[in-house]
Amino acid sequence: MTLDTNHDSAIVVSDLHKYFGDLEVLKGIDFHVNRGEVVCVIGPSGSGKSTLLRCINQLETATAGQVRISGVDVTDPDVDIDGVRRRIGMVFQQFNLFPHLSVLRNLTIAQRRVLGRGRAEAERVARETLSKVGLDDKVDAYPAQLSGGQQQRVAIARALAMGPDLMLFDEPTSALDPELVGDVLAVMRDLARDGMTMMVVTHEMAFARDVADRVVFMDGGVVVEEGTPDEVLGAPEHPRTRDFLFRVLNPTRAHAQPDERAADED
Amino acid sequence: MALSQDRGPDVGGPLRRRSWSPLASMPRTRRTRVVRGIQYAVFVVLLVAVVLTVDWPTIREGYFNLDKARPLFPEVLTTALKNTLIYTAMGFAFGLVLGLVLALMRLSQVAPYRWLANIYIEFFRGIPLLLWLFFLGYGVPTATGRQLPFSPYSAIVLGLGMPAAAYLAETIRAGIQAVPKGQLEAARSLGMSQPRAMVSIVIPQAFRIIIPPLTNELIVLTKDSSLVAILGVTVGTKELTKFGRDELNTLVNATPLVVAGLCYLLITIPLSLLVRRLEARNARAR
Ligand SMILES: Nc1ncnc2c1ncn2[C@@H]1O[C@H](COP(=O)(O)OP(=O)(O)OP(=O)(O)O)[C@@H](O)[C@H]1O
Numbered sequence: 001m002t003l004d005t006n007h008d009s010a011i012v013v014s015d016l017h018k019y020f021g022d023l024e025v026l027k028g029i030d031f032h033v034n035r036g037e038v039v040c041v042i043g044p045s046g047s048g049k050s051t052l053l054r055c056i057n058q059l060e061t062a063t064a065g066q067v068r069i070s071g072v073d074v075t076d077p078d079v080d081i082d083g084v085r086r087r088i089g090m091v092f093q094q095f096n097l098f099p100h101l102s103v104l105r106n107l108t109i110a111q112r113r114v115l116g117r118g119r120a121e122a123e124r125v126a127r128e129t130l131s132k133v134g135l136d137d138k139v140d141a142y143p144a145q146l147s148g149g150q151q152q153r154v155a156i157a158r159a160l161a162m163g164p165d166l167m168l169f170d171e172p173t174s175a176l177d178p179e180l181v182g183d184v185l186a187v188m189r190d191l192a193r194d195g196m197t198m199m200v201v202t203h204e205m206a207f208a209r210d211v212a213d214r215v216v217f218m219d220g221g222v223v224v225e226e227g228t229p230d231e232v233l234g235a236p237e238h239p240r241t242r243d244f245l246f247r248v249l250n251p252t253r254a255h256a257q258p259d260e261r262a263a264d265e266d
Numbered sequence: 267m268a269l270s271q272d273r274g275p276d277v278g279g280p281l282r283r284r285s286w287s288p289l290a291s292m293p294r295t296r297r298t299r300v301v302r303g304i305q306y307a308v309f310v311v312l313l314v315a316v317v318l319t320v321d322w323p324t325i326r327e328g329y330f331n332l333d334k335a336r337p338l339f340p341e342v343l344t345t346a347l348k349n350t351l352i353y354t355a356m357g358f359a360f361g362l363v364l365g366l367v368l369a370l371m372r373l374s375q376v377a378p379y380r381w382l383a384n385i386y387i388e389f390f391r392g393i394p395l396l397l398w399l400f401f402l403g404y405g406v407p408t409a410t411g412r413q414l415p416f417s418p419y420s421a422i423v424l425g426l427g428m429p430a431a432a433y434l435a436e437t438i439r440a441g442i443q444a445v446p447k448g449q450l451e452a453a454r455s456l457g458m459s460q461p462r463a464m465v466s467i468v469i470p471q472a473f474r475i476i477i478p479p480l481t482n483e484l485i486v487l488t489k490d491s492s493l494v495a496i497l498g499v500t501v502g503t504k505e506l507t508k509f510g511r512d513e514l515n516t517l518v519n520a521t522p523l524v525v526a527g528l529c530y531l532l533i534t535i536p537l538s539l540l541v542r543r544l545e546a547r548n549a550r551a552r
């Protein structure tokens with residue numbers, strides 16, 4: 001893959017530290033996502049992936065370091081954070097749809113209250129976006145009436161309806177039954193093909209391999225390794241990356257001895 | 267012990283304990299039948315005793331006297347019941363608005379707001395309602411030399427609404443805290459400001475969660491509204507309790523109190539049934 005240094009950066013994270021009390025969760029992260037790029041972040045549980053993602057749209061406040069979104073320093077206390085967030089779509093593991101609102105209202109409420117769009121325009125955008133995720137027939141349903149996969153696609157549509165420059169995904173398929181994962185990943189593939197800038201925390205290695213321009217492996221609050229999917233997933237350099245990939249790809253053999261593993265890999 | 271008994275008397279063995287009652291040695295189904303039979307028997311004996319000892323003519327004459335009830339209508343409905351409803355509604359509306367403000371203050375990042383709300387809530391939860399009503403109705407006029415403006419409505423609304431706000435604030439706060447954190451995060455991620463996210467997303471869900479306890483508070487307030495009887499309201503502003511008491515004096519008969527009581531039940535029983543339905547629905551939804 002080509003790393004064009006003149007390319008506009010969508011996200012630039014520099015020397016980011018995050019403490020929860022005494023626990024240092026992010027230990028100096030340097031990370032960037034270029035415009036139009038799809039970056040998948042992988043790593044073991046507790047390595048700080050969600051925390052990094054949440055520092056990017058300031059759901060968590062970094063302890064030290066800087067996050068720039070399209071050149072704007074969002075760690076600056078005086079920044080118009082609501083203005084920045086308007087341009088960043090966020091998709092959560094638990095969907096977080098608004099249960100008291102219909103699907104249509106889930107998609108229109110922020111368009112109307114935040115962007116000040118009129119009702120007709122907001123509903124037109126909502127219907128268009130819903131048909132993109134294959135749910136035009138669920139306009140009047142309530143979230144509780146939908147399957148997990150449908151809810152997650154509505155959540156993606158809700159973020160897209162705001163016309164974001166950038167989409168953040170935090171394990172969007174981890175709460176789904178296996179047979180529902182495909183529909184959500186298909187929507188994300190389409191989005192990537194249309195050129196959306198995406199940062200995706202995921203355990204779906206096949207998705208990372210096929211869709212990502214770049215894969216970042218995090219462990220223990222640092223970026224251990226990054227590169228193209230072929231590099232990071234195909235020929236990992238770092239032992240921690242290899243160890244992680246072995247465990248993800250062979251979940252039933254997670255407790256195998258390292259020497260056994262070496263034998264397996266032959 | 268339960269095990270050996272369940273098998274019945276024929277399996278007595280070395281483990282079998284000596285029972286303290288003849289019931290314990292019966293098989294379970296028979297024992298259940300006997301116990302239930304005893305309960306019915308006690309009930310019937312008590313019922314017969316009540317029927318025989320009560321002086322029914324006096325009861326009918328003194329409490330359920332149709333001749334004394336007739337002149338109460340329609341005023342008991344058009345004035346007294348109506349005023350009870352109005353006072354309760356005004357107190358509740360005032361309490362809800364102030365309660366919401368207090369709940370938000372309790373959840374505020376600004377410590378003095380939290381302190382103020384705490385002091386308010388503890389004060390009104392600790393003060394007897396009757397004392398507070400005396401204070402507004404008689405204490406304030408005595409001290410200042412004049413009535414509160416819009417008397418007696420101001421005293422009624424503040425009298426019922428301010429203490430209600432203290433209880434409602436706690437209920438509303440619990441409701442807000444019961445809304446999952448992800449809801450606020452999702453709203454903020456869409457670019458909503460904190461106040462906007464509270465108004466559009468969190469508070470509507472909080473109220474949905476607390477409809478059953480709110481309805482309970484409404485029932486309590488309906489009954490508490492009877493205490494405004496002490497404010498010495500005029501003919502047109504009497505509510506059920508004051509009305510019942512005045513008619514008791516006029517008619518020298520307790521029937522008006524019974525009629526007033528039935529009118530309260532007319533309000534509270536449907537509300538209570540509503541709460542049960544809502545709670546059952548919530549339990550199913552979970
Ligand atoms: N709000 C919080 N308060 C305290 N500790 C936290 C908080 N959020 C996360 N942590 C801790 O920070 C560490 C990193 O958490 P994080 O959620 O970022 O990990 P993750 O890589 O997303 O893991 P997973 O794959 O399980 O989602 C964990 O040890 C977690 O317990």
Ligand SMILES: [Mg+2]
Nearest residue numbers: 049050051171
């Ligand atoms: Mg996570």
